[in-house]
Amino acid sequence: MEFPTSFVHKYSKAAPRYTSYPTALHFHTGFDAAAWQHELQASRDSGRDISLYAHIPFCDTLCYYCGCNMVATRDYSKAERYLEVLLQEMALVADTASADRLVRQMHWGGGTPTYLKPDDLVKLHQAFARRFRMADDAEIGCEMDPRELTRAHVDALASCGFNRLSLGVQDLDTQVQEAINRIQSQDLIEQVYGWIRDAGINSINFDLIIGLPHQTPERFARTLDAVIAMAPDRLAVFNYAHVPWMKKHQRLIPEAALPTLDQRLELLRMTLDRLTAAGYVHIGMDxxxxxxxxxVRAQQQGSLYRNFQGYTTHKDCDILALGASAISQTKNAYAQNTKVLSEYRDAVTAGRLPIERGLHVTPEDQLRRAAITQMMCELRLDKRAFSAAWNIDFDDYFAAALPQMEEMQQDGLLALQGDELRVTEIGRLFLRNIAMLFDGRQMEGKPLSSDQTIQVQPRYSNSI
Incomplete structure (x- = not known):
């Protein structure tokens, strides 16, 4: 795919990933544990199914690029104490939100969930199974670090019914790995990949990162070739965000070795071309x-959704998230647990939900969230249908964004066919920029009036 460098410079700017709307930047401490307790109780009879999330913040070693909420430690007793608190929080949430609702999805992230020993992975899953009603066809996923992983970890997850696993590959080049303090050979990745396939798990995702130190098109091409040969079912190709003022350990990365914007552009072009040539469908973004x-099927059918777990096929679920820093979501609110482990422990052991901040979602937020979700997931929006569904005039409501929409049409990111606004192939790379058009907290838009009724309901940066 060809597009001018100046074009990328124009659209490579800070923007949210829109795993929520409003984004987590707008969460506030005025939304507390009492507010979330009330929201959970109100959601009991909503008829919405559940998506569960557990955050395991521990890692054996520190990866210098990491932007996650994590703790690098070799002291496993910390994980054992954390797990006991997590089980206590699980009881609090299940009792409040009603354990009778059906769980359609469960995902474990981190940190590194497979930091836990195999027996503790089973213990955690059994606790979820006791507390919640799991659907027979539930999607159950876990993130994995190939280092320190054993065959016993994979077998434990398989025995619990996990059917989606994600491997943090990042880059297979030795010099890149040394610069980010993540040494893992191609042989190791292939071995772990084989274990997962042998265990009967048929959905495997690889995480890769563009923009790491010492990356060049020639080197990353070898990583892509090796990855394509292994044939994972999904790939997430994130763009590294170098923010050493926020993540102090990123100061350990040699800035002079980071690719320039133009070099990242070439890496992006090559990745897109090679993956699509290998038969992968570009869902959007990364x-x-x-x-x-x-x-892919969900996107084609219009049922794809986006939340804090990324793209998902489970659209109408409340997210109940457990663990330090975890973010929960209902139709009407977001709530985030405290990031500080000691504060998390103290709240839960005292019988309180460990909420640090959150947000009630307004009718206007719901409208704008619907527009953002349609563009990011379905890659199209019918202005007439959207206007009818939300009782607005689309062009009037989003008048402030129309000049930018027209500019994006001229640049080839968007195409207007009748009343349907469509994301182009190039536009899929810049979905964050397109989503910002509908962001009322960054773009001035016309708010809903009181008589208008509603009839429908940071990992890595995506900047180039």
Whole structure:
């Protein structure tokens, strides 16, 4: 795919990833544990199913690029104490939100969930199974660090019914790995990949990162070739965000070795071309999947959704998230647990939900969230249908954004066909920029009036 460098400079700017709307930047401490307790109780009879999330913040070693909420430690007793608190929080949430609702999805992230020993992975899953009603066809996923992983970890997850696993590959080049303090050979990745396939798990995702120190098109091409040969079902190709003022450990990365914007552009072009040539479908932003994958089918059918777990096929679920820093979501609110482990422990052991901040979602937020979700997931929006669904005039409501929409049409990111606004192939790379058009907290828009009724309901940066 060809597009001018000046074009990328124009659209490479800070923007949210829109795993929520409003974004987490707008969460506030005025939304507290009492507010979330009330919201959970109100959601009991909503008829919405559940998506569960557990955050395991521990890692054996520190990866210098990491932007996650994590703790690098070799003291496993910290994980054992954390797990006991997590089980206590699980009881609090299940009792409040009603354990009778059906769980359609569960995901474990981190940190590194497989930091836990195999027996503790089973213990955690059994606790979820006791507290919640899991659907027979539930999607159950876990993030994995190939280092320190054993066959016993994979077998434990498989025995618990996990059917989606994600491997942090990042880059297979030795010099890149040394610069980011993440040494893992191609042989190791292939071995772990084989274990997962042998265990009967048929959905495997690889995480890769563009923009790491010492990356060049020639070197990253070798990583892509090796990855394509292994044939994972999904790929997430994130763009590294160098923010040493926020993540102090990123100061350990040699800035002079980071690719320039133009070099990142070439890496992006090459990645897109090679993955699509290998048969992967570009879902949008940094996600790719095989044509038969559920994500691709959901996008084609208009049922794809986006939340804090990224793209998902489970659209109408409340997210109940457990663990330090975890973010929960209902139709009407977001709530985030405290990031500080000691504060998290003290709240839960005292019988309180460990909420640090959150947000009630207004009717205007719901409208704008619907527009953002449609563009990021379905890659199209019918202005007439959207206007009818939300009782607005689309062009009037989003008048402030129309000049930018027209500019994006001229630049080839968007195409207007009748009343339908469509994201182009190039536009899929710049979905964050397109989503910002509908962001009322960054763009001035016309708020809903009181008589208008509603009839429908940071990992890595995506900047180039």
């Amino acid at each position: 996600h790719y999947a095989k044509p038969e994958d559920e994500l």
